[in-house]
Amino acid sequence: MKILLSVGLTLIALLVLCLIFIYSGWYNVSANEQENGIMKWVLNTTKDRSIESRLKGITVPDLNNLSMINEGFKHYNEMCVSCHGAPGLEETEVSVGLNPTAPYLVKVAKEIDPKELFWITKNGIKMTGMPAWGKTHSDEKIWDIVAFVKKLPDMTFEEYQKMESPSGTMEDDEKHPDENEPQTHSHSVEEHHH
Ligand code: HEC
Secondary structure, three states: OHHHHHHHHHHHHHHHHHHHHHHHOOOOOOOOOOOOHHHHHHHHHHHHHHHHOOOOOOOOOOOOOHHHHHHHHHHHHHHOHHHHOEOOEOOOHHHHHOOOOOOOHHHHHHHOOHHHHHHHHHHOOOOOOOOOHHHOOOHHHHHHHHHHHHHHHHOOHHHHHHHHOOOOOOOOOOOOOOOOOOOOHHHHHHOOOO
C-alpha cells in the first residue's frame, strides 16, 4: 500500500511540474533558439522512428524515367526551392530563418531512401515548416518530385538553370534528340505567325 501511495504521489508531482513548465511560459518557442540537449533528442528520435515505421508497403517506381524527372523539376522549382535551395543556391531568405532548418537537398538527397523521400514529401513533418504535399498532389506527382530530387545532387548550377528556361528539359546523354522524342520545337516557330 505504501509503495502504491508513493508512486501515485510521484506521478502527481511530475504532472504538476509539467503543468508549471507549460503554463509558466518558461519554454521559448522563438525560432531564433536552436533546440538542444534532451529536447532535441526527444524530437529527432520521435520523428525518425515515426517515419521509419511507416515505410512498409511503399513500392518505388523506376526513378530514371526522364518525363518524370522533367515533371518533378517543375514542381520542385515552384514549391521546394524557397526552403530547400537548388544547385548554387544554398540559402534563401526563407531558409535562413527556418527552425528546424530545411536540409539542403542538393547535398543530402543522395543518402535518403526514395521511400523516405516519398513519405516525407507526401505527408510532411508536423511542427516543422515541412508541408504535406499529398493534400494537393497525387502519388504519381509526388514520385515525379522524388525522381527529380534524386537527380539534384549530380546537377550543376548551369544544368539547373537550363531546365528553368521555357524549353529546357533534362536530356538523356545516350539518346540523340531526334530519336523517339516527338519534336516540339516547331510550336515556338508557329507561335510567331499572326
Ligand atoms: C516552407 C518550407 C518548406 C518547403 C516549401 C518545403 N520543405 Fe521540405 N522540409 C522543410 C523543413 C523545415 C524540413 C526539416 C524538418 C525536420 O527537421 O524535421 C524539411 C524536410 C524535408 C525532407 C527530409 C530531409 C531529411 O534530411 O530528412 C525532405 C525529403 C523534404 N523536406 C522534401 C521537400 C520537397 C520535395 C518539397 C517541395 C515539394 C519541400 N520539402 C518543400 C521545409 C520545407
